[in-house]
Amino acid sequence: MMVQQYTRTAIWLHWSIAILLLSQFAFGWYLQEIPRGVPERSYFVNLHKSTGILIGLLILVRLGWRLAHKPPPLPDTIPRFQQRIASATHILLYVLMIVMPLSGYIASNFSKWGVKFFNVITFPPWGFEDKFIYAVFNQTHKVASWLLLVLIILHVLAGLKHLFIDRDRVFSRMLPRCFPER
Numbered sequence: 033m034m035v036q037q038y039t040r041t042a043i044w045l046h047w048s049i050a051i052l053l054l055s056q057f058a059f060g061w062y063l064q065e066i067p068r069g070v071p072e073r074s075y076f077v078n079l080h081k082s083t084g085i086l087i088g089l090l091i092l093v094r095l096g097w098r099l100a101h102k103p104p105p106l107p108d109t110i111p112r113f114q115q116r117i118a119s120a121t122h123i124l125l126y127v128l129m130i131v132m133p134l135s136g137y138i139a140s141n142f143s144k145w146g147v148k149f150f151n152v153i154t155f156p157p158w159g160f161e162d163k164f165i166y167a168v169f170n171q172t173h174k175v176a177s178w179l180l181l182v183l184i185i186l187h188v189l190a191g192l193k194h195l196f197i198d199r200d201r202v203f204s205r206m207l208p209r210c211f212p213e214r
């Protein structure tokens with residue numbers, strides 16, 4: 033069966049962002065282990081903010097690229113409702129991928145700290161210090177992280193179902209060409 037693949041750019045963006053995003057999750061959880069008020073915390077929080085901003089920019093590039101390029105159609109053998117669920121999940125993944133870095137960035141600009149980029153360049157906050165606004169965006173950052181995680185787990189389970197149960201080559205649409213056809 034002929035199944036159209038994603039382009040090399042789409043595949044590269046998908047896997048690099050997947051790895052960076054999952055590492056950023058681990059970094060976020062690690063932050064929770066560092067007690068508040070110790071100097072190391074501000075070092076690691078600024079590092080998390082800096083890597084988060086760079087990942088956010090890469091996500092914007094991906095979104096822009098995706099809006100300009102239609103994905104290859106799924107094979108007709110996939111039922112319509114399943115195709116709709118897949119599209120809805122992908123849209124939600126994009127929304128949450130934007131909400132994550134954006135909420136962290138906005139929260140940081142409503143605290144007196146702003147962002148010290150890689151602990152070297154200080155970006156003074158463009159907002160004002162406001163505990164309520166900070167709390168709203170900080171809470172959005174936390175809730176979005178859990179929603180995104182649940183969605184990623186469902187997304188991975190769906191991918192593995194195609195790979196091991198359906199064996200319909202949908203999985204290979206997102207695999208680099210160097211992998212054997214699956």
Ligand code: HEM
Pocket residue numbers: 046049050051053054098103106118122123125126129184187188189191192202203204205206
């Ligand atoms: C941080 C983790 C991940 C995120 C945010 C993510 C996000 C996405 C998005 C948004 C798409 C749709 C691409 C488009 O049409 O523009 C997609 C497709 C895909 N992803 Fe992921 N993904 C992640 C991890 C994974 C992992 C670990 C797997 C392996 C099981 C995987 C397998 C796939 C496959 C096979 C497709 C193509 C689906 C199709 O053919 O329609 N993804 N992913």
Ligand code: HEM
Pocket residue numbers: 053056057058059060061063064077080081082083084085087088132133134135136137138140147170173174177
């Ligand atoms: C790129 C995507 C990002 C991901 C996946 C991510 C993920 C996380 C996670 C999982 C946490 C722990 C949440 C919890 O307490 O349950 C966290 C905390 C945090 N993130 Fe991010 N983050 C990202 C980007 C950013 C950015 C761009 C900023 C700011 C510029 C930022 C600022 C923060 C701060 C300040 C905390 C600590 C919040 C607290 O302990 O009160 N994050 N992040």
